[in-house]
Amino acid sequence: MNDERQAVGPPPTALITRSRSATEAERASIPWLAALRPEERRRAEADLRVVRAEPGELICRFGRPAVYWLGLVEGLLKMSNDSAQGQALTFTGVPPGAWFGEGTLLKRESYRYNIEALRSSLVAGIGIQTFEWLLDHSIVFNRFVMLQINERLGQFIAAREIDRLTHPDERVARNLAALFHPVLYPGVGTLLRITQQELGYLVGLSRQRVNEALRALQSAGVIRIEYGGVRVLELNALRAYSVQ
Numbered sequence: 727m728n729d730e731r732q733a734v735g736p737p738p739t740a741l742i743t744r745s746r747s748a749t750e751a752e753r754a755s756i757p758w759l760a761a762l763r764p765e766e767r768r769r770a771e772a773d774l775r776v777v778r779a780e781p782g783e784l785i786c787r788f789g790r791p792a793v794y795w796l797g798l799v800e801g802l803l804k805m806s807n808d809s810a811q812g813q814a815l816t817f818t819g820v821p822p823g824a825w826f827g828e829g830t831l832l833k834r835e836s837y838r839y840n841i842e843a844l845r846s847s848l849v850a851g852i853g854i855q856t857f858e859w860l861l862d863h864s865i866v867f868n869r870f871v872m873l874q875i876n877e878r879l880g881q882f883i884a885a886r887e888i889d890r891l892t893h894p895d896e897r898v899a900r901n902l903a904a905l906f907h908p909v910l911y912p913g914v915g916t917l918l919r920i921t922q923q924e925l926g927y928l929v930g931l932s933r934q935r936v937n938e939a940l941r942a943l944q945s946a947g948v949i950r951i952e953y954g955g956v957r958v959l960e961l962n963a964l965r966a967y968s969v970q
Contacts, residue, residue, distance in 0.1 A: 741785065741849075745777040748850060752776055752799055756850065757823065757912050758870045766864045773856040779843040786827065786841035792834075794851035797825035798913075801847020802924055807839045818881065819844075819928040821905050821920075823913020828871050829878075831857055844924050877909045894931055898939035899967035901929045902949070906958050919955040943967065 748771070753759055759770060776799060779785055785796060788807060803820035817839060820826060830837060831854055843849075852860075860867040881904060902925070905911065905918055926936045940956065943949045948964040950957045958964055 741777050741779065741783070742775075745775040745851075748774045748776045752848070752850065755799055755823075755913065756797060758825070758867060761866045761870070762860075762864055763866075766860060766867070770852060770856060770860060773852045774850060775852075776848055776850045779847045779849050781843055781845050783843050784840055785843065785849055786837045786839065788838065788840050789836050791836050792827055792830040793854050794827070795825065795831055795854070795857045796827050796841075796849060796851045798822050799848040799850050801849075802844045802920060803847060803849075804842050804844050804928060805839050806842065816928055816930060819901070819905050819920075819924075821911045821914050821918060823911045825874065826878075828857075828874055844927060873909060877907065881907065881910065893969045894929075894935050895939040895942045895969050896967060897929055898925070898931070898936060899943055899948070899964055901925070902943075902956065903958075903961060903965040906961055906964075916959075917952065917955050917957045921954070925956075 748756075753771060753774065756774075759767060759774075762770060779801070785803065786792070798820055800822050802822075803824075805817040805820060805826075807817070820841065826841070827837075861871065902918075905920070905928075906914055906916075922936045922940065923933045925940075926933045929936065931939070940949065940951055943964070944951050946963075946967065948958070948960045948967060950959055
C-alpha cells in the first residue's frame with residue numbers, strides 16, 4: 727500500500743464545528759463511561775461530543791492526524807482505504823456501540839484508513855488529551871482499551887481469512903458475523919439494522935447477490951431476514967458457515 731498519498735478533501739473541521747454535548751440518553755449508551763469512577767466520568771463527560779454525519783461524509787480521512795477517540799452511537803460506518811492500484815479496499819463495517827481509533831491515538835499517527843458514514847450516523851468522541859488522561863488514571867478504562875485492541879487484532883486476522891474465500895455466500899456469512907462481535911460491538915445485540923445495499927458495500931457484492939446469500943443463510947437456519955435488518959439465530963454456526 728502506498729503510504730505517500732496525500733489526504734484529499736476539506737479538513738474534518740465541519741464535523742467538529744457541528745458537534746454538541748451528549749445528552750443523558752446518549753451517554754447511557756456508551757459502555758465504558760458507566761464503569762468510570764465519579765471524577766473520571768466527570769472529566770470524560772465534560773469533553774464528550776457528538777455529531778450527526780450524513781451518508782458519504784468522512785469521519786476519519788487517510789493522512790489526517792488523529793485527535794479524537796471515536797464511537798458510534800447509531801447508524802453504520804465503513805472502514806476502507808484505496809490500494810496503490812486505486813481499488814477501494816473495505817476492511818470492516820462499524821455498527822452501533824463500536825469505539826475505534828485507539829491504536830492510531832496511542833502511536834500518535836495519522837489515519838491509515840477512511841471511516842465513512844453509510845447512512846445518517848451519530849458519532850461520539852473524546853479528545854486525545856482526555857483519552858490519555860483516562861489511560862493514566864483509570865484501570866477500568868485501560869482494561870477496556872486493552873480488550874478492544876486484543877479483539878480487533880483477532881478481527882483483522884479473520885478479515886484476511888475472509889479475503890481468501892471465493893464463494894459469495896461464505897463471504898457474506900463471515901462479514902455478517904463480524905458485525906455481531908459482542909465485545910467490539912455491544913450495541914448490536916442479535917438484530918443488526920442494515921440494508922442489503924449497505925451489506926453489499928461492505929462485502930463488495932451486488933445487492934442482488936447479497937440477497938441470494940442471505941436467503942441461503944436463512945435456509946440454513948443461522949439467520950432470519952427481518953424488516954430493515956438481519957437477526958442472527960446461531961452466531962457460531964454463522965461464523966463457521968461453508969458451502970458444501
